[in-house]
Amino acid sequence: VVFPKLSIITNISLDHTNLLGNSLDLIAQEKGGIIKENTPVLVGEKSNATIVLEDIANNLNSHFFYSKECNYDSDLKGYYQVNNINTCVTAIGVLNNLGFHVSQSSIVEGLKKVVVNTGLLGRWQVISKKPLVICDIAHNLDAIKIVFKQLSLYKENKKIILGFSKDKDVKSIISFLPKDYEYHLCGSHNSRILNPEMLLNQFIESGFFVRKHHCSYDAYDYLIQKNNMDSLILITGSSFVVSDILKYLDKV
Numbered sequence: 001v002v003f004p005k006l007s008i009i010t011n012i013s014l015d016h017t018n019l020l021g022n023s024l025d026l027i028a029q030e031k032g033g034i035i036k037e038n039t040p041v042l043v044g045e046k047s048n049a050t051i052v053l054e055d056i057a058n059n060l061n062s063h064f065f066y067s068k069e070c071n072y073d074s075d076l077k078g079y080y081q082v083n084n085i086n087t088c089v090t091a092i093g094v095l096n097n098l099g100f101h102v103s104q105s106s107i108v109e110g111l112k113k114v115v116v117n118t119g120l121l122g123r124w125q126v127i128s129k130k131p132l133v134i135c136d137i138a139h140n141l142d143a144i145k146i147v148f149k150q151l152s153l154y155k156e157n158k159k160i161i162l163g164f165s166k167d168k169d170v171k172s173i174i175s176f177l178p179k180d181y182e183y184h185l186c187g188s189h190n191s192r193i194l195n196p197e198m199l200l201n202q203f204i205e206s207g208f209f210v211r212k213h214h215c216s217y218d219a220y221d222y223l224i225q226k227n228n229m230d231s232l233i234l235i236t237g238s239s240f241v242v243s244d245i246l247k248y249l250d251k252v
Contacts, residue, residue, distance in 0.1 A: 006094055007034045007062075009053060010087055011045040013142040024049035032056040040065065040094055044087035065094060074111040078124030078136065079150045080143065085111060122242040124150070127249060131224075132156060132232045135246065137239040139165065141172050147236060148178065156232035159184065161219040163241035164199070165192045173237075174202055183210045184219035190240040216241045217248035 012028045028049040035041045035056050040063040043050050050066075057064040067086040074085055088111075092102045114120060122137040124147070132154070138147040151158060158181040164170050177183070183203060185196035196212040203210040213219040216235055223233055235245050 003036060004034075004039060005098060005100075006091060007036060007039060007041040008087065008091055009034065009041070009043050010084065011043075011142075012047055012049040012053075013140060025052055028052035029056075035060055035062055038062060040098075042067065042087065042091050042094060044083055065090065068093075072108065072111045075113060075115050076111075076120075076123060077126075078147070080146045081123070121246060122239060125246075127246070128233075131229050133220075133235070134232070135235045135242045137242045138236050139168065139238050141169060141176060144173055144236065145176060147234075148176075151232070151234060152178075154232050156230060157228075158182065159223050159228060159231050159233045161186055161213075161216050161223075161233065161235040161241070161245075162237045163188060163196065163216060164194050164237050165240070166194050167192075170194070170199065170202070174199075174206055177208070179207055183208050184223070185210060185212045186214065186216045186219045186241060188215055188238070188240045188244050190244075193238060193240050216245040220245055220248070 009031050012024050012031065024047070029052055032053050035053070037060040039060075041053065041057050042065045043053055044067045046066050054064055067083070067090040070086050070089040072085055072089065074081065076085070089107060092100075092107060096102060110117065122135050125135045127133050127135055136147050138144045158178075160177075160181050161184045163186045164173070185199050185203065187193050187196050200210065200212050211219075211222070213222060220233065220235070223231070235242055
């Protein structure tokens, strides 16, 4: 049994439903299992479901916190990282009040070098500028919505290399995807990834321009050979799909 100084729950979203439950309240109840008696708990993003976490903390006499807004520069450029940075800095504040000593300068310098210091990969990772190629492991509807919001700011034609694990709510994700992008469905050598053949008809029937490929690097090579130098290529949908391309391009 682990007895933490602080428990942190980043957010509550519909993901890993086969393990955590098929509703936000059930997932919150499951995630709330890390809250320990008389131990502070920090939640990164407030939502309707986090009231479940508040009740658990109250019953365990644990101080409950939500992240505060911060304003720090970082080498993490994904929109969603703003919430993660807020959670991180708020956590440091809670820990400092418990007797730890993390200086303001350490926070500033650390956030500027997260990728260098940790080797973090696949989080709005730009692997090429001509063409512009970005990898992001967004793999559920909430994460994909944030990634595509950031993507919409770019003027280039969008080519999306996309693959999903078998446990994802693919139907909801497909219903959200913009129809004016070009989609390249891919599989992976990892058996947890859906065969793109199983997705192809859903995309065609929904009115998408779509092709299927064996793996993400096959889709990437196809697009490069088609001279898409002025396009934006996004590789997303799964950590396995992103891992395949990073290994192929020797970026790991």
